[in-house]
Amino acid sequence: MQIINSIADLRSYLSSEQEPFKLGLVPTMGALHDGHMSLVSKAVNQNDITVVSIFVNPTQFNNSDDLDKYPRTLEADINLLNKISEDIIVFAPKATEIYPKGLYSNSYDFDGLDKVMEGAFREGHYNGVGTIVEILLNIIEPNKAYFGEKDFQQLQIIRNLVAKQNIPVEIIGCSIVREPNGLARSSRNERLSSEMREKASFIYKTLQISKKKFENMSANKVLKWGKKQFEEHADFELEYLCIADAATLEVVSRKKPNAKYILFIAVYAEDIRLIDNIALN
Ligand code: PAF
16 A cells, blocks of 8 residues: 655656556545445446545634544554555645645635535535645546545535536545444544434434435425424434435425435534435435
8 A cells, every 4th residue: 555645756656657547536534434435445446546535624624623623543544445455545645735835725616506505504615625626636637536425515516616627537426325223424423422323323214204205295394394303302403404406406495397306414413513315306
């Protein structure tokens, strides 16, 4: 396994490889879990060379406490990646390598995709994500880049970004990986007590029942029912529960024929913010 910290070393390593090769990138912030591993396995299977970037990007955190508490587990991450393939290249730069002139975020026009849900509750978050993803794509120039569908809004925003900036990369969305009880895999799950980690299966169970109800109930009624479940459950504090069009992310209260809808949720459990989503049709 190659562990590379500088842009110059990464470029020189990649240019020493015999062309042509297919290059896959899995951008991560570390604290790797099975969700990341499914992205990495896909990348390894579909490419000749896979780069996994591990970089906790300060510009996408709107809450400094969240940034400070974000788990940094480089050694454990490398051990996990080694189990998939010893040929993976880990790119783990310092913030000064990525932002040599100081931290900044570009201001993107994501056609409104960033104005709802995560974007509405986390000021500046997607400008920070867009900035780091654009920087990484420009440094690494992969053929394919892999993102999880747990942050489906992020995935759509990155598709929008690469189309608008004409970045020649194929964006691959990967299905959500869940714990045995249904809780979506997330680095934040490590911060839940074991009791709460079990109880948090309630989130996905509620999404699944909502999906069933959506077959013959209006969007509004499904949302009303879902919100009530969380109001009645003392362990959770709901931030949002929204039904949005899968392509535009426009939040809806009424179904239109032929549109694809996704139910999105952000909820606090023990002060830890968890997100999840489910395709409704
Ligand atoms: O999804 C993440 O882990 C991050 O937002 C990403 C895409 C690695 C950018 O920092």
